[in-house]
Amino acid sequence: MAKEVKKRKEIKRKLLHKYRLVILNESTFEEKISFKLSRLNVFVTGTLCIIGLIGLTTLLIAFTPLREYIPGYSSTKLKKQATDLTYKTDSLVVSLGNTNRYLENIRMVLSGDIENNETNLDSIREQFELDPSSIDLTPIKEDSMLRAEVALEDKYNLFERKSTSSDLVLFPPISGVVSNTYDAGKKHFAVDITAPLNTPIKAVANGTVIFSEWTAATGYVIIIEHKEGLLSVYKHNGSLSKEQGDIVRSGEVIASVGNTGELTTGPHLHFELWSEGNTVNPLDYIDF
Structure with missing residues (x-):
């Protein structure tokens, strides 16, 4: 026990023992600066300096642009x-x-x-079609009360409700005789209207020209994009009056009747309508 106490006193003495650090002039040995130090003071001071240096470095990295020069930081x-x-x-x-x-x-x-078109509207309808016989359509009490309340409000409503029907009206591109009708079975997705050469062809509705070029099979072709996903296509034209990107109005002249292309059989307009990537019969929408 005494030996352990003696050892502790020896360590304490070494830590607190004073040393004198003197800086002398080399020529005159004149004392310039002197410091009284102990091992404990040196250890504490060195530790504080290291902690301060680490803190300063951290601040420089975190809050100054210098961190951009350190690999791994951006x-x-x-x-x-x-x-x-x-x-x-x-x-x-x-x-x-x-x-x-x-x-x-x-x-x-x-x-x-259109054989490779994966969009089959009939299959989509069949997929989501419900059998009415499997559904209980008996109205509940709350439904009947709501219907009566709405009917009473509509009875005294002075304002007309906005129509939900489409206001897209199609203008006949030309007046002539329909020589060939729409027949999906024969892959004729258009109507052919015969007319004299250079007869003006007009846009069926307002839209934007998205294609206006020559093709080997169908001659001069112009395609117009309308609202509601509708495309109108005019083939075998003799000349084109509009270019790609032009804005056209309903009834505006866009081309003239011709006899161009390898598949033509005489002066006529080959007219197609496409809705959402599917062909439709133009005779269902336009009275030629």
Whole structure:
């Protein structure tokens, strides 16, 4: 026990023992500066200096641009730019997919090929069609009360309700004789209207020209995109009056009747209507 106490006193003596640090002039040995130090003071001072240096370095890295020069760190601006670029890349991928589908629809319109069209409206309707006999259609009390309340309000309503029907009216492109009608079985997805050469062809509705070029099979072709996903197609034209990107009005002249293309059989207009990527019979919408 005495030996242990003696050892502790010896350690304490060594830690607190005073030393004198003197700085002398080398030529004159004149004392310039002197310090009284102990091992404990040196240890504490060194520890505080190291902690302060670590704290200062941390502050420099965290709050100054110097961190950008340290490998593994990146600036906030660069991170923001990277995030913005990621969002833009995702948007471009989605936009590219939509554009590819749109161009595929245009390709089908030009070629008249709808065999590869995966959109089958009949199958979609059958998939979600319900059997009325399997559903209990007996109105509940709350439903009857709500119907009576709505009927009473409508009875004294002075304002007409907005019509939900489509206001898209199609204008006949030309006046002539229909020489060939729409026949999906024979892959004739259009009506052919005979007319004299150079007869003006007019737009069936307001829209934007999305295609106006020459094709080997169908000659001069012009395609107009209308609202509600409707496309009107005019083939075998003699000349085109509008270019891609032009805005046209209903009844505005866009081309003239011709006899161009390998598949033509005489002066006529080959007119097609496409709705949401599917062909429709123009005779159901236009009185030629």
